[in-house]
Amino acid sequence: MSTIWVLGSGQLGAMLKQAATPLGLDVRPIDIESNDILPLSPNDVVTAEREEWPLTKATEQLATHPNFVNLSTFPQLADRLTQKQWLDKLDLATAPWFSIEQDSNSKHCYQTLGERVLLKRRRGGYDGKGQFWLKESENTQIPEEWKGLAIAEQAINFDEEVSLVGVRGKNGASYFYPLTLNLHINGILYASIAPLERLTHLQSKAEAMLSKLMDALDYVGVMAMECFRLGDDLLINELAPRVHNSGHWTQAGASISQFENHIRAVAGLPLTKADVKNTSMMVNLIGVPVNYNWLSTEGLELYWYKKSVRSGRKVGHINMCSGDISKLSTALTELDAQLPEPYQEAIEWLKNNLPN
Numbered sequence: 367m368s369t370i371w372v373l374g375s376g377q378l379g380a381m382l383k384q385a386a387t388p389l390g391l392d393v394r395p396i397d398i399e400s401n402d403i404l405p406l407s408p409n410d411v412v413t414a415e416r417e418e419w420p421l422t423k424a425t426e427q428l429a430t431h432p433n434f435v436n437l438s439t440f441p442q443l444a445d446r447l448t449q450k451q452w453l454d455k456l457d458l459a460t461a462p463w464f465s466i467e468q469d470s471n472s473k474h475c476y477q478t479l480g481e482r483v484l485l486k487r488r489r490g491g492y493d494g495k496g497q498f499w500l501k502e503s504e505n506t507q508i509p510e511e512w513k514g515l516a517i518a519e520q521a522i523n524f525d526e527e528v529s530l531v532g533v534r535g536k537n538g539a540s541y542f543y544p545l546t547l548n549l550h551i552n553g554i555l556y557a558s559i560a561p562l563e564r565l566t567h568l569q570s571k572a573e574a575m576l577s578k579l580m581d582a583l584d585y586v587g588v589m590a591m592e593c594f595r596l597g598d599d600l601l602i603n604e605l606a607p608r609v610h611n612s613g614h615w616t617q618a619g620a621s622i623s624q625f626e627n628h629i630r631a632v633a634g635l636p637l638t639k640a641d642v643k644n645t646s647m648m649v650n651l652i653g654v655p656v657n658y659n660w661l662s663t664e665g666l667e668l669y670w671y672k673k674s675v676r677s678g679r680k681v682g683h684i685n686m687c688s689g690d691i692s693k694l695s696t697a698l699t700e701l702d703a704q705l706p707e708p709y710q711e712a713i714e715w716l717k718n719n720l721p722n
């Protein structure tokens with residue numbers, strides 16, 4: 367069997383490798399800074415855990431392999447400008463936006479998009495980085511260094527944030543997990559919960575939106591669609607052509623995790639609908655040191671990424687899945703006592719969203 371190379375060696379690559387191990391597949395995440403000569407074979411497959419990368423010795427070897435799945439899709443979705451153009455072209459709803467050019471001015475932003483406008487860097491933004499709020503009440507101006515490199519988006523007063531994670535195979539068949547409800551604090555994902563009965567009426571609408579995109583791109587593998595929910599409407603916030611943080615709960619809560627699904631798809635193996643076991647919750651560990659006392663909570667599954675801990679950095683996550691809601695609630699109470707601020711907000715949010 368051929369090797370599946372992953373461009374990037376962060377936590378997503380590690381979890382892809384972990385998911386492929388029981389299938390007997392050889393998955394090798396590669397550090398983009400590696401100077402090694404990679405023993406690539408013509409029958410190998412290449413995928414990525416990130417949507418953009420610098421030109422290095424490692425990325426050049428991987429990106430010139432003929433079996434790099436979705437190679438042409440990455441640059442189109444990694445740039446927010448071309449991503450938004452794709453959404454508009456396919457008539458998929460997104461926050462009203464336009465491109466920030468050299469001659470753009472904030473007055474035009476306020477007139478066109480309203481009194482609060484979010485500037486987003488076209489490239490490289492993640493976890494709320496690369497964002498800048500323009501506020502008319504404070505007469506905020508577009509920073510000079512953002513001109514030509516950003517888009518402007520209307521501030522959306524959403525009810526909540528949901529995401530859809532789907533997988534599409536080489537034959538075009540697609541499968542989806544139930545919609546996930548997500549909590550972001552300061553632009554960074556803190557917690558997710560799925561599935562929720564109260565979101566099921568939006569499932570087919572969301573699936574149709576992501577299908578349209580994956581089909582148009584002839585995409586193979588896992589893709590995530592982050593949305594704002596406003597009543598019964600969904601506006602696409604952004605797309606990720608890869609496994610996604612809001613799908614981490616599937617490691618505990620589904621018979622096939624998003625990581626296994628991505629590997630199956632790029633390897634050309636059979637795809638089927640994943641069984642969703644019970645209610646799952648995911649808590650991201652952001653800027654907190656590892657605490658193995660967390661493991662004393664029944665049912666808790668810890669993923670620690672072995673990265674150095676820095677403020678605002680994702681260094682691990684916790685999954686829990688159970689059909690016994692009181693068990694989930696107790697686990698949250700135990701976690702509450704062991705995590706710093708702002709986890710109280712995230713834990714309270716999870717408790718409030720647990721099914722009755």
Ligand code: ATP
Binds near residue numbers: 492519522523603
């Ligand atoms: P990721 O880490 O998921 O790639 P990101 O930093 O690249 O995220 P976005 O997902 O675009 O950027 O934005 C992060 C968060 O900021 C969103 O989840 C949402 O909470 C908030 N946000 C983004 N766009 C808007 C908007 N137009 N109006 C209001 N809030 C927004």
Ligand code: MG
Binds near residue numbers: 592
């Ligand atoms: Mg996002």
